[in-house]
Amino acid sequence: MTPDEFRVFGHALVDWIAEYRSSLPKLRVMSDSEPGEIRALLPPEPPSEPEPMESLFADLRRVVLPGITHWSHPRFFAYFPANSSLAAVLADLVASGLGAQCMSWQTSPAATELEEVMMDWLRQMVGLPQNFVGALQDTASTATLVALICARERAAKLSSARPMTVYASEQAHSSVEKAVRLAGFGPANLRLIETDREFALVPHQLEEAISADVALGKWPAAVVATVGTTGTMAVDPVHAIAQIAADHRMWLHIDAAMAGSAMLLPECRPMWRGVEQADSLVFNPHKWLGATFDCSAYYVRDPAHLVQVMATHPSFLKTSQDQRVKNFRDWGIPLGRRFRALKLWFLIREQGVRALQARLRRDLANARWLAQQVDASPEWERMAPVLFQTVSLRHRPPGLEGERLNVHNQSLADRVNQGGAAYLTTAVVGGSLIVRVSIGSETTEREDVAAIWSLLNGEAKALL
């Protein structure tokens, strides 16, 4: 494709995306595609001759769109939001257009220096101390793996080969378990600590687990505190956990994948009191904030240790600036790196911090409104405190208990999703199946939250 052809097709594609975004409210949210249906529309073999771009465009509509669940839909209430602000979409286009490789400073100085500045803008935006520095990673899962590898290396210097243990709450994300396995601690050395009625880690249970392990000759290497668990957005008591981590010289990693964005709001920051004592922290601007996936901000207090663990020094990567610059390939696992900082730059500049804060506050207010509706309805039960934007609830008609109640609520969620007017997901927390209404799509307004509430009520009635 020549640059002139690109100009024509690029304009057409931007128009296509704009039209798609405008038409979202009219589309069903969850794809109703059956397994194998999209595959059947695709030729099993690659074309040997060039095809016109027009036929590709037509296939976007015919083949791809029916198999898309619309994460930017105003009635997307599933998982956590993965907002893809249009300014960030444009930045991703620029990044692809530049085709820059950001592994070393020299391979694109602007990419490295913009990333340094974006990491510092984000740090200021969420109120982290000045000594927190970091790099963008693809996902929180990778960041947590990097954190636990660093923890392992630091503990290895202290522990003279004793078996090492890692601690997290029983509500921690599955990426913690995965990182424990991949970092080589072994699944048997992960301790999932009991949580309280609000699904937050209980510090004295952590203390007891550590003491029991020490008595068995193990070396407690790391603890992961979650600020905003996936199930219910519970918050572990960071301050108390940090104290325990310090007492045992353990690595403290904070997983604030979702809730980190909320810390743009000074009124939310008391919830992660003690955060400045963390050795590492991750939050995902690719969730609530709007930086198109993938974009995970990973901070550390001691970058020298991170670089020592992650750096390699092959002759083919040496540059004459190595002593004077950051080479972000040494701040994580992959060598090759995309130019992710651009989408933060576009997003933050196009919106401004104040507008981002206003959107987050809108979502928090909508979640509080929904919680009030649930609390005022005798047949509904709120299953967790609403600290942020997720409302955990279930329908509880008289006479239904235990597994039958769980099945009832799963059917309720399935009916909402199959109807196509909204999309939400469930989780099992403390043995109960909860329906999670996760508010925070960029275009979700109060009327959309009111709509999911009346949809839930309607489907609940239809089920009985």
Ligand code: PLP
């Ligand atoms: N940690 C928490 C608390 C999450 O909720 C999630 C995903 O929702 C993750 C980690 C994993 O995020 P990622 O997809 O960036 O690996």
